[in-house]
Amino acid sequence: MKFVKEKNGGIFFYMIIAPAVLFMIWLTVYPVINVIYLSFFDYDFFSGTKNFAGIENYLQVIGDKLFQRAFLNTMVFSVSATIAEVSLGTLLAFIFYRQFRGKKLFMTIVIFPMMLSTMVVCAVWRILYHYDIGLLNYLVSSSGLEPVGWLINKNMAMISIIIVDIWQWTPFAFIIMNAAMSSIPSEIFEAAQIDGAGSFKTAFKITLPILTSQIFLILMLRTIDTFKLFGKVYALTQGGPGNSTETVSYYIYREGFSYFNMGKASAASLCVLLVIASFSFIYIRQIFQED
Amino acid sequence: MKKLIVFTMVFLTAFSLFAGGKSEKETGNVMLTIAGRDGAYGDSMQMAADAYHEKHPEVTFEVLKLSGGSLYEKTVIDLKSKTGTYDIILIDDPNAPQYQQAKWLADLDVLYSEEGKKVDADFIKPALKTCRFPYKDDGTLYGLPFAGNVELFAYRTDLFEKYGFSEPVKWSELLKAVKTIDEKENGVNGVVFRGSKGNPIVTGFLPIFWAFGGKIIDDSGNVTINSKAGLDALNYFLELSKYAPEGVAMYQSAQVKDAVYAGTAAVAPEVWPGWIGDLENPEKSSVVGKVKVIKHPGEIEKSSPMIGIWIAAIPEASKNKKAAFDFLQFLTSYDMQVEMADKFGNPPTRQKPYTLSSLQTKSPWYPAQLDALNNGVARTRSTDWKQIEDKLGSALQFALIGDLTAEEALIQVEKEIKTIIK
Numbered sequence: 001m002k003f004v005k006e007k008n009g010g011i012f013f014y015m016i017i018a019p020a021v022l023f024m025i026w027l028t029v030y031p032v033i034n035v036i037y038l039s040f041f042d043y044d045f046f047s048g049t050k051n052f053a054g055i056e057n058y059l060q061v062i063g064d065k066l067f068q069r070a071f072l073n074t075m076v077f078s079v080s081a082t083i084a085e086v087s088l089g090t091l092l093a094f095i096f097y098r099q100f101r102g103k104k105l106f107m108t109i110v111i112f113p114m115m116l117s118t119m120v121v122c123a124v125w126r127i128l129y130h131y132d133i134g135l136l137n138y139l140v141s142s143s144g145l146e147p148v149g150w151l152i153n154k155n156m157a158m159i160s161i162i163i164v165d166i167w168q169w170t171p172f173a174f175i176i177m178n179a180a181m182s183s184i185p186s187e188i189f190e191a192a193q194i195d196g197a198g199s200f201k202t203a204f205k206i207t208l209p210i211l212t213s214q215i216f217l218i219l220m221l222r223t224i225d226t227f228k229l230f231g232k233v234y235a236l237t238q239g240g241p242g243n244s245t246e247t248v249s250y251y252i253y254r255e256g257f258s259y260f261n262m263g264k265a266s267a268a269s270l271c272v273l274l275v276i277a278s279f280s281f282i283y284i285r286q287i288f289q290e291d
Numbered sequence: 292m293k294k295l296i297v298f299t300m301v302f303l304t305a306f307s308l309f310a311g312g313k314s315e316k317e318t319g320n321v322m323l324t325i326a327g328r329d330g331a332y333g334d335s336m337q338m339a340a341d342a343y344h345e346k347h348p349e350v351t352f353e354v355l356k357l358s359g360g361s362l363y364e365k366t367v368i369d370l371k372s373k374t375g376t377y378d379i380i381l382i383d384d385p386n387a388p389q390y391q392q393a394k395w396l397a398d399l400d401v402l403y404s405e406e407g408k409k410v411d412a413d414f415i416k417p418a419l420k421t422c423r424f425p426y427k428d429d430g431t432l433y434g435l436p437f438a439g440n441v442e443l444f445a446y447r448t449d450l451f452e453k454y455g456f457s458e459p460v461k462w463s464e465l466l467k468a469v470k471t472i473d474e475k476e477n478g479v480n481g482v483v484f485r486g487s488k489g490n491p492i493v494t495g496f497l498p499i500f501w502a503f504g505g506k507i508i509d510d511s512g513n514v515t516i517n518s519k520a521g522l523d524a525l526n527y528f529l530e531l532s533k534y535a536p537e538g539v540a541m542y543q544s545a546q547v548k549d550a551v552y553a554g555t556a557a558v559a560p561e562v563w564p565g566w567i568g569d570l571e572n573p574e575k576s577s578v579v580g581k582v583k584v585i586k587h588p589g590e591i592e593k594s595s596p597m598i599g600i601w602i603a604a605i606p607e608a609s610k611n612k613k614a615a616f617d618f619l620q621f622l623t624s625y626d627m628q629v630e631m632a633d634k635f636g637n638p639p640t641r642q643k644p645y646t647l648s649s650l651q652t653k654s655p656w657y658p659a660q661l662d663a664l665n666n667g668v669a670r671t672r673s674t675d676w677k678q679i680e681d682k683l684g685s686a687l688q689f690a691l692i693g694d695l696t697a698e699e700a701l702i703q704v705e706k707e708i709k710t711i712i713k
Contacts, residue, residue, distance in 0.1 A: 045371060046393040046674065066685075131538045152538030154692060240488045241540050241692050243685070257364045259678050 039266035046260065057267035067268060070246040073158060077247065078226040081165045086218050088166065089173020090211075094203060096174070097181050114171040122235035125164045126151070129236075151237055154244040161232050161245060169225070173218045180214040181207065213290035220283035227276050248272050321614045322351045323378040326366050329356040331565055332381070332438055332601060335631040339622045342630075350614055359383060366606075370395040375608035378615040381437060384421040384600040385670040385680070391424035392674055396433040397605040402616045403432070413625065413641045415439060417667045421600045426672040434604030435623045436640035441663045442498060442597040443656065444588070445551060445559045445567065449581045450476060459588045462502055462527060465558065472557040473534035481534025483556035486542050486691055489684035494597060495561040496687055497670070498587040499531075500524040501595035507671045507679065507708065514712070516683070517705035520591070525690060525697040531560075532691055540692050554578040560587065563599075564660060568636040571655070584656035586663040598667030600640065675711050682707040 042053040061067050096107060113121065128135050129150035137147040150160045184207065192202050208215075230249040233239060239246040248268065256265030327336040333356035340352035357365065366380045370390065382390055390396050399422075403409060410419070410432060418439050423430030446459065454475065456468040473481030485491035503524035509515045532539060536550070548566050550556040554577045562584065569575040570582055586594045603622060605615045621627060629644045631637035633653070638660065644650060645661035654660070670676060686704035689695040695703065 045367070046389055048371075149538055152541040154694075237541070238488060240688060242488075242689055242694050254681070258360070258681070259675075260367060 035266045035269055038262050039270055041263050043261075043263045045262055053263060057263045058271070060264060061268045061271060066243060066246060067248070067251055069243045070248045070251045073243075073245060074227060074229060074247045074249075077158060077162055077165070077229055078223055081162050081169070081226045082219060082222040084162070084166045085170045085173045085222055086215060088170045089175075089218065090177050090208075090215070092170070092174040093177035093181050094207075096178055111171040111175060113168045114175075116168070118168070118231035119235055121164060121168050122232055125160075125167075126236060129160055152241060154241040157237050157241060157245045161229075161236060164232055164236070165226065165229070169222065173222065176214060176218050177211065180211050184210055213287045216283050216287045216290065220280055220287075223279050223283070224276055227272065227279075319349050320351070321349065321611050322353065323611055323615055323618060324353045324355070324376060326355050326357065326362055326369075326377045326380040328362060328381055328601065329358055331635040331637060335438075335635045335637040336381075336622075338631065338634065339627050340618075342627070343618055343621050350618070366390075370606050370608065373608040375606065375610050377606055378609040378611045379619065380604055380606060382434065382602045382604055384598070384602055385672075385676045387421060387434070387602055387604075388424060388426070388672050388676070389674045390604070391431075391433050395607055397607050397609065397612055397616075399432040399434065399605070399616070399619075402605075402612065406616075410435075411641070413643055414623075415640055415642055415661070415664050417598055417669065418600045418640045418664060421598070421669055422602050422604075426669070434602035435619055436600045437603040437623060438601040439638040439640040439660075439664050440563060440565070440599040440601065441638070441660060441667050442494065442587070442599065443562050443564070443567070443584050443660060443663055444498075444586060444596075445562045445582050445584045447472075447479075447554065447557045447578065447581055448583045450479065450557050458583070458585065462499060462588045462590045465588055466527070466530060469531060469534045469558055476557070478555060480536045480550070480556045482531055482558045482560065483535060483547050483550040484532075484539065484542065484559065484561050485544060485547055486532070486535070486540040486688065488688045489681050491543060491684070492687045492691070493680050493684045494599075496524070496528055496683075497597050497668075498560065498595050499528055499590075501597075501668050502587065502590040502592050503527065504591040507683070508673065508712070512712075514705055514708045516708065517701040521701055522697055525687070525701060528687075529690060529697060540688055551582065552576045552578065554581065564638040564654070565636060567656070568654070585659045586666065594663075594666060595668045596663040596666065598664060598669055600669075673712065678711045679708050682711065 039057055040053060040055070041050045042056065043050045092110060096103065096110075116124075127133075131137060131147060131149055131152055134150070136150060141147055149156055151157050188206060188210075189202060192206055197205065228249050229247045230253060233245050233247050233250050237245040239250055249272075252265050252268045252272070255261045255268060323340075325336060325340065327333055333354065337354050337356075340354050344350060344352060355365075362381060363383070363386060366377065366382070367389070369376045370380075370393075399410075414436060416428075418436040419432075420426065420428060420430075422434040422436060423432055425431075444459075450472050451457070451468060454468065454471050456471070459465040459468065469481035472479060484495040486495075500521065504520035505516065505518060505524050506520075507514070507516045515521075536542075536556070544563075544566065547559060547561070551559050551562065551566070552570070552575060567584060570584075571579050573579050587596050588594060603619055605612055605619065609615055623640065625641055625643060628637075628639040628641050629647065629650070632639050632644055632650055636654070639645060642661065645657045651657045671679065673679060683704050686695065686700040686707075689703075690697055690700040
């Protein structure tokens with residue numbers, strides 16, 4: 001009798017969640033399957049003809065020098081921006097952990113960039129970076145140095161975009177670290193103080209080890225986000241000068257929505273998905289281990 | 292509770308019967324959805340829609356004002372799915388072959404013959420030809436030219452006079468003037484153009500390339516960009532760029548316009564009618580009466596300005612083709628073209644508006660613009676133009692920033708174009 005009840009309860013449970021699960025499958029699983037399917041076809045979007053191409057799209061994408069460059073650029077951007085944002089966010093969280101006058105005001109100022117849309121951020125930085133009339137070059141020239149081609153020099157353009165991303169997204173890392181630090185019981189710090197641990201030792205031996213899983217969480221979130229870099233490139237450099245700021249998202253966008261090469265765009269998307277999933281897997285494993 | 296549910300259902304059923312009484316067609320009311328451009332083109336389209344609605348109150352409009360990229364994406368996806376969301380769409384002429392070949396557009400020859408009419412002879416021929424497929428004078432008509440955009444050439448008459456140069460007729464003559472002014476005139480660069488990757492740099496380069504006798508793809512379909520003519524043109528372009536401002540490789544239209552209006556460049560080999568509307572306005576321009584806008588110099592070939600027509604077309608899937616066709620004729624009529632030119636600087640696609648003295652006073656370059664349109668060259672008619680343009684744009688920029696020599700750039704782009712059209 002108990003078994004029947006449990007069984008019925010189980011069926012009822014599955015019936016209740018079925019619509020939500022089906023909806024989720026329709027929203028997430030179906031598009032992914034469709035992308036996988038398309039990646040094996042030479043699909044002419046305009047005429048609608050689809051010819052099976054095997055792994056030809058993958059070979060084309062991986063062999064495409066532009067994709068290789070875009071992938072390398074994306075990796076450089078993702079690693080640099082993520083490490084810088086997490087480091088600076090953590091540092092800010094330490095600074096804001098103490099009480100000081102005007103803390104709320106400064107906190108609002110610090111998190112302000114995150115509230116702005118990427119296009120607004122880019123519009124502001126485009127002016128700051130302007131070679132002739134930009135504030136940055138005004139300061140550089142005032143110091144007696146040569147003006148910098150922030151967005152027009154192929155060696156500087158990617159660095160300039162990284163700086164913009166750090167400016168916009170360090171607050172995100174800061175907020176999470178700040179919240180995590182606030183949740184650490186103060187008794188731990190008091191005990192450390194009684195035992196004679198200084199600020200430096202407390203930070204590195206107590207606070208940071210406690211916050212490891214939060215740090216990995218932010219690393220994962222920022223890696224995923226930075227790997228999808230598109231808006232800043234679109235608004236600031238459009239991939240130039242040369243191919244110095246080409247990114248995989250920009251490559252996929254162009255293949256998909258400018259050329260409508262859906263097969264190639266799908267193959268490129270899956271390559272990127274594979275990389276992001278691998279990173280995420282490593283981070284998630286680390287987070288669970290820490291927990 | 293049961294009573295309440297029954298009452299609600301009866302009420303809703305009765306309401307839906309009345310609400311669904313007559314369709315738009317039956318009542319004569321039509322709503323036309325237009326996928327158009329933003330900026331002055333969008334304002335012009337809105338004005339035409341409002342004027343048409345005033346004459347035909349039964350026709351209402353929804354005008355979508357989209358950026359070029361967004362318009363292309365939305366219309367391709369919608370026309371492919373044949374949902375009939377849009378009744379009129381704007382198409383940039385180099386993209387037209389994709390829509391035309393896919394048979395996504397209504398055949399206007401049929402619509403004209405149903406009404407016992409013929410297309411007006413006043414339309415500028417090269418502009419009208421871009422609406423036909425195949426790209427021939429007798430190709431099927433799939434749209435009407437809405438905006439007669441054409442690339443023009445601007446130069447500082449005061450500086451040319453000061454240093455003893457006359458109006459450039461050949462590109463090779465121009466180089467000396469550009470070099471001299473760049474070297475001798477403080478705060479003035481010899482030349483300014485859009486050097487950004489893709490469409491911008493290609494647009495600046497093509498009138499030079501064509502004038503030097505270059506062809507991207509010849510009449511037999513062979514890729515011929517890497518030719519002597521192509522190399523001469525690219526070498527000339529790179530020589531010219533030595534007198535451009537620092538960072539020209541990232542210049543977009545805003546920087547070019549700023550330089551022209553501020554008078555910090557002696558020559559702008561690429562200006563568009565929409566950019567130069569305020570050149571003679573002292574509140575916005577520092578070069579009133581000092582800039583002349585002409586068609587491009589020639590070289591081996593005659594002057595070859597690039598035309599960039601915006602075509603208004605009716606999707607085959609539209610449910611309101613007749614109403615859309617009537618509006619299309621109104622939109623491209625002489626009166627509306629004059630009004631759009633007068634109020635928003637929309638470049639007309641008919642001959643006559645260019646001869647109106649009232650419009651010539653506002654835009655003194657109108658005779659040159661008409662001349663350029665009549666002698667204009669359309670971009671290569673290929674369904675792969677977007678990819679070809681991007682590859683060419685990248686190769687040109689690599690050459691511009693010194694990553695590739697002119698020879699290497701042409702070898703690279705030839706190989707890439709061959710792969711694309713294969």
